[in-house]
Amino acid sequence: MKFSLFNLYLVYILVSSVKSKVPKPKPARLGFFRETLRPEVRVIGGLKAERHQFPYQVSLQYNGVHICGGVLISETRVITAAHCKVRINALYEVVLGMLILYEDHEDIQRRMVENFTIHPEFPLFSRYIATDDIAVLDLSEPVKLTPAVQVIKLPTQKQCNAMGSMVISGWGYSNPEANQHSSTLRWAALPRITYKQCRQDLLAVARTSKPLDKTMICTSSVVGKNQSACSGDSGGPLVYDGAVVGIVSWGVIPCGTRHAPTVYIKPCSHESFLRSDSCSCLILNHGKSRLILSYLLYIFYINDLCS
Ligand SMILES: *[C@@H]1O[C@H](CO)[C@@H](O)[C@H](O)[C@H]1NC(C)=O
């Protein structure tokens, strides 16, 4: 069995083999939480969501298969993780208003991804987890805002720095005890931990904390539980006080390892990128000073982004 750092489909094999054989303990390692084109999905240690509970949550699909989560931040824009770009020049689709993965429901809206713009510093197709794991998706047509499909705000600096209980959601792989065939969106309220604590925990569990840095934030489990994001949750939201304060990026594999933190990219550290015109329309929702700033960033980013 090949055991490379980003071969996430192994997660499924590892987790599902736990029950049948007595597992020879594998060392925990760090990896992305992208779904590697497998439909087995769901948040470790979470709860099933209700319809319309997470109207900003989207499913990013490639060839009709869920690969990652994403977050609707405007009628034409979704943010996700850069490592969710699994093929260049491929057709990606965003599915909105969905509760059960692949269900057919009147709430559902589908939009093609017109531009999948990854952060210019992110090493595309990297075998290893990396910083700047963030991307914006420009949708082919605006979505229709309904009770099932709503945008969520980008955070203020204060919300970015807040500690407390935060909500993660996703269709990522859940656990071997759960019903394998139920693929309802799941969520968990997880405590944010400090950078220092996160570093310590990663070192303790996986003997490395690289590439953790201050553009990321971490959550741990509620005491006594083993909760984390898992394969297929990548790109999805961590929400606090009505704003998206994190984008699921990476963590410890196997997911649900005791004391393993989940690591998120901080939208606050990439605000310029998220608001930058990924080649055409400026997002003008923060008044004049933002307009000028966006414009400057537009000039700085446009070459990188459009190439
Ligand atoms: C995608 O990028 C192109 C430029 O590369 C731009 O003309 C187009 O408007 C963008 N599409 C959307 C939906 O923003």
Ligand SMILES: *[C@@H]1O[C@H](CO)[C@@H](O)[C@H](O)[C@H]1NC(C)=O
């Ligand atoms: C958490 O994981 C540990 C092993 O890593 C296990 O012993 C414990 O039972 C798990 N706890 C829960 C609540 O699943």
